[in-house]
Amino acid sequence: MKMMQTQCPFCSVQCKITLNYKEAEALPSTLLPSVSQTDCRYTNWQAEGTPNAASQGRICVKGINAHQHAMNRERLVFPLIRRNGTLVKATWTEALDRISSHFQSAARQYGPDSIGVYGGGSLTNETAYLLGKFARIGLKTRYIDYNGRFCMSAAASAGSKVFGLDRGMTCRLEDIPLANCIILAGTNIAECQPTLLPYFNEARANGAQIIVIDPRKTATAAIADLHLQIRPGTDAILALALLHLIIENGWVDESFIHNRTNGYDDLTSLLNGIDTEQVAEQCGIPAEQIRQAASWYGQAQTGIIFTARGVEQQTDGHLAVRYLINLVLATGKIGRPGCGYGAITGQGNGQGGREHGQKADQLPGYRSIENPEDRQYIASVWQVDPDEIPSKGVSAYEMMELADRQEIRTLFVMGSNPVVSNPNIPLVRSALEQLDMLVVADMFLSETARMADIVLPVTSYLENTGTLTNLEGRVLLREAAAPAPGETKDDWRILCELAVRLDRGHYFDYREVEDIFDELRLASRGGTADYYGITYDRLRREEGVYWPCPTPEHHGMPLMFAERFAHEDGRALFTGIAHHAVRPQRSPEYPLCLTNGRVLSHYLTGVQTRRSAALAARELENYVEIHPLTARQHHLQDGEWTEIQSAHGRFFVRCRISDQIRPDTLFVPMHWGGTQNVNEATSPELDPYCKMPGFKVTAVSIRPVHAGIVQMQAQPSVSI
Template structure:
C-alpha cells in the first residue's frame, strides 16, 4: 500500500465537493471535483468524477479529468500587478483602478474614445461577455471591441446567418447523430478536440451510418470514417463543388424541398453545370471517382448530417466554403428533420454564447446588429441611453491589432485571451503590443500577452465564478461557483462594473450578481435572433440547460431548427454558387510546402491553461511538425530531431514527427505553444473578405534540419 493511501486511511480527513463543468471545449461536460484534506499532509489531493448530463452523457476526456490542476496550482495571478522597471510588483485594487482611470482619461482626452480598444475571449461566461460589450459602448464609448472567437466561429457564423437566417452551432440535437445514415465530417477532428462526442458517431456507425471525413491528414477522427478525402489544404469549397455537381448529374437532389424551401437553385445549377469534375479533382487532389463515391453515399442516404470546423472555416474563403457545405445539406433536403442537419462544431467553451451578446465588433446582445437602427434603439432602451450615444461598428480582432501597430489605438484592455499567440503573423502582433501606451490584461494565469502588460488584474477561474455558457448545440447551461476566489481575484464582470463606476457610469452597471446580469441580458436579447428571454436561472437549475431561441418562460426551447421554415424572406434558405478558390499564398520553389495548423488531444487553444497542468504538460511538453516520411527524406529531416520551419513572415523550431498518412505536400503544426514554437509566427494574415477570418489553415513554408543552422 502506498504511503499516500496509508495516510488517507489513518488520518482524519475533510472533503470539499465541487460540482462544476469542464472549462475547455464546447461540449461543456459536467463533473464533480473532490478535494481531500488530510491532517498532516502538506497539500490536498483531488479526485474527479464525471457527472451524468445530456451532452457528454457522463463522459470526461483527459483535459477535463485534469482541469482542476491549472486552477489549484501555485501559478495563479492572485493580486493586481504593475510593471516597474521590467518587473511586476504587487499593488492594491484601488491603485490599479486609479491607474486605469487616469490612463484611460488621458488617452481619451488626447486621441478620443476610439483610441482605447477591448479584446475579449470565448471562455467568458455569457454574463461577462455581455458586460464587456456594454462596458465598451456605454462606459468607454469606443467602437473597438472584438474577441478571440473571431478565429473560431466567424466563418460558420456569417455563413449560417446568410444561408439559413441564424447562427447556432448545431441546427439539431446531438442525439440526432445516431439517426443519420451518412455523416460528413469536414475539417473537424472531434476525436482530439471534442472526444466525449465520439460515442455519438460510433453508435451511428453501429446503426449503419456511412462516415465521410475530409482532411489533408489522418487523425483519430478520420480513422472511424468509411471514406477519407485527403483534400489539398484550402481546397474544401472546390471539393464540395465536385460533390454538388455529382448530386445534380445523378439526380440526387430533393427537388420538392429545393422548390418549396430554398431560393437560388437555378443560379447554383447553372454554375455547377459549367464546372469540370476532372479539373476539380486536379485542384483538390481527390480523384473524380472518390468524389463520385462520396456524393452518391450522401445523396442516396435517407438521412444525413454535415459538420464543419476550423479546417474548413479558418481559410481566406472560409465563409464561402461553409456556404457550400450548407448547399450540400439544402440540395438534398437533409436539414430540419430527425437525423439531418448542419453543424459547426464550436471550439471554445463559450464560443457560441460569447458571440451572441456583444463581444463582436458589429453586434449587440441577442445577435442584434449595431448598425441596424431598430436594434440600436431597442438595446439603448434597455440600457437607458440615447441610441445616438452608441458607437458604430468597429473592426475584427486582427484588424484591431493592425490599428494598434499603426498607433490609431493607443490602449488595449485584454480579458481572458492571449492575442500574442492566437493571432496570425505573430511577429507583427508583438510589435503592435509593444507600441501600446497602456496594456491591461485581466486573467488568472500568466500568458505570453500578460507578460507584455503594463498592468495585470487577477480574474477568478471557472471554479470560482457563477455564470451561464452556451454549448455547441445552443443549450444554455448554468455553472455555479464551487469555491471562493483565490487571493484577491474577482469575476471578470465585477472588475468591469467597478471600473465603470469609477468612470462615472456606475448607474448603468449596478449589478450585484451574475443572475442580475443575466436577467438584463434576457431582456436585451428579447425578440432578437438569439432570444434568451424565456431562460432563467431557476429553469437552468431544474432542467439542466435550455435551448435558444426561447422567447417565453413557458417555452421549451427550440431543440431542432428549421422544421417548417427558415428565418429569411419567404421562409426560404438561400442556395449560393461558390467559385473554385485558390489559397492566397501558393507553394513556390522557395517555400515548397503547405503548412496547416490545429489542435491535439492534450492541449487547448494557446495552451495557457493546459501547459499549467502538470499531467497534461507531461504528455506533450513541446510542439512538433508532422511530416510525411517521403517529404522528410527529401529535406533530410530525422524523426524526433529539431527542424526549422520558415515562412515569409517568420521562423519556428519544432520537433519532427513522421506521419505516413498526411499529404506529401503538407506539414502540420499544433497551435498550443509560444515563443520560438509559436506557429502563428508563420501564418498568413490575409483575411476572409466577409467574416475577417484569417487563413490559418494554409500558408507556404520551407523546412530544414535545425543542425544546418550551425554549419
C-alpha cells in the same frame, strides 16, 4: 468541503464534472521541472463525469485534469503593475485607479476610439455581454472584438446568410445516431471533442456511412468509411464537385427546393465547368472517392454535415461552408430527425460568446449594430440615446493592425492571449509593444500578460458563476464551487468597478451575476438569439435550455428549421456566389503547405493546460508532423529541431515523422507561444466576408537547425 459540482472549462461540449476530495500521496520527486511549481493540493481531488444530456456523463483527459490549473501555484492572486520594466505586486485600488485615469486621459487626448477591447470565447455569457456594454457605454469606443473571430466567424456568417440565423448546430447531438450518412469536414472530433465520439460510433453501429475530409489521417479519420485526404485549401472546390454530382444524378429533393429555398437557379452558373477529374487533381485525391462521397450523401435518407476549423480557418472559409450547406439544402436534409448542419464550436463558450455583443458589428441577442431598430431597442435597455452607441469596429486582427499604426493606443484584454493566437505574430508583437498601455485580465502570466503594463487576476471556472452555451445551443448554468483565491476577482466585477471610476457606474449597477443575466435576457428579447425565457431557476431545474426561448413557458428549440427558416420569407438561401480558389503561394523557396490545429491534451494557446502536470506531460513541447518522404527530401531526422519559415516569419519545433500526413503538407499544433508559435509564420490575409485569417494554408520551407539556435531565439523569461 469534500465535493464540488462544476463544469469543464474547455471545449464546447461543456461536460458536467464532480470533483471528490480524497487523501493522496505527495507528488513524486521525479516530477518534471516544467511543472514543478504545481500546487500538490490538486492531487487530493479526483474528477468524474456527472450525467448530463450532452456528454451523457463522459469526460475526457482534459476534463479529468482541469482542476489542476485552477489549483496551480502559478495562479495570479494579486494585481501587478510594471515599474522600471518589471511587473510587481500592487493593490486593487492603485491598479484600477491607474487604468481608469489612463482611459480618461487617452479618450481626451486621442478620442475614445484610441482604446480597444479584446475579449474571449471562454468568457461566460454574462461577462461577454458586459464586456460589449463596457466598451460601448463605459469607454464609448467602437473597437471591440474577440478571439472567437478566429474560431467561428466563417461558419457563423455562413449560417446567418443561408438560414437567417447562426446556431452552431441546427440539430441535436441525439440526432447523430439517426443519420444514414455523416460528413465530417475539417473536424477532428476524436481529439477536440472526444466525449462526443460515442455518438458517431453508435451511428456506425446503426449502419451510417461516415465521410471524413481532412489532409491528415486523424483519430477521427480512423473511424471513417471514406477518408478524403485533400490538399489544404481545396474544401470549397470539393463541395462544388459534390453538389454537381448530386444534381447531375438527380439526388435532389425538388419539393424541398421549391417550397423552402431561394436561389437554386443561380447554381447553374456556379457549377459550369466543374469536372470531377479536374477537381480530384486539384484536391489531390482519386476522382472515384468524390463520386462515392456524393453517392452516399446524395442517396441517404437522413444525413448531417459537420464543419470545423479545418474548413473554416481559410480565406475562403465563409463560402466553403456555404457550399457545403448547399448540399444540405439540395437534398432537403434539415429540419427533421437525423438531419442538419452543425459547426463544431471550439471554445467553451464559442456559441454564447458571439451572441451578445463581443463582436465588432454586433449587439446583444445577435442584433446588428448597424440596424437602427436594433440600436433603438438596446439603447432602451441600457437607458441611453441610440446615438450614444458607437458604430461598428473592425475584426480582432484588424485591431492589431490599427494598434501597429498607433490608431489604437490602449488595449484592454480579457480572457485572451492575442500575441499567440493571432496570425502574423511579428506585426502583433510590434503592435502591442507600441501601445501606451496594455491591460490584461487573466488567471496566469500568459505571453500577452508578460507584455502588459497592468495585469488583473481573475477567478477560474471553479470560482466564477455564470452561463455558457454549448455547441448545440443549449444554455447551461455553471455555479461557483470554491472560494476565490487570494485577491482574485470575477471578471464582471472588475468591469463594474472600472465603470464606477469612469463615472459610468449607474449603467453597471449589479449586485450578483444573475442580475446581469436578467438584463441580458431582456436585451436579447425578440432578437435572433432570444434568451428571454431562460432563467437561472429554469437552468437549475432543467439542467439546460436551448435557445431561441422567447417566453418562460417556451421549451426551447432543440431541432431548428422544422417548418421555416429565420429569413423574413421563411426560406433558406442557396449560395451561387463564385469564389477564387485558396492556394498557398508555393515556390522553390517555400515548397510546402503548412496547416495547424489542436491536440487532445491542450486547449487554445495552452495557458491553462500547460499548468496541469498531467496534461503538460503528454505534450511538453510543440512539433511538426511531416511525411517520411518529405523528411528525407529535407534531410530531417525524427526528433530533430527544425526551422519553419514563410514570407511572414519563422518558428522552431521538433520534427515528428508520420505517414498520417500528406507529403506536400506540414501540420503544427497551435498551443505554444514564443519560438514554437506556429503563428509566427501564418499569413495576415483575411476572408473578405468574415475576416477569418487563413491559418490552414501557408507556404513554407523547412530545414534542420541545431538546438543552440533555438535557444538563442527564445524570448527571455519575465520575473515578477
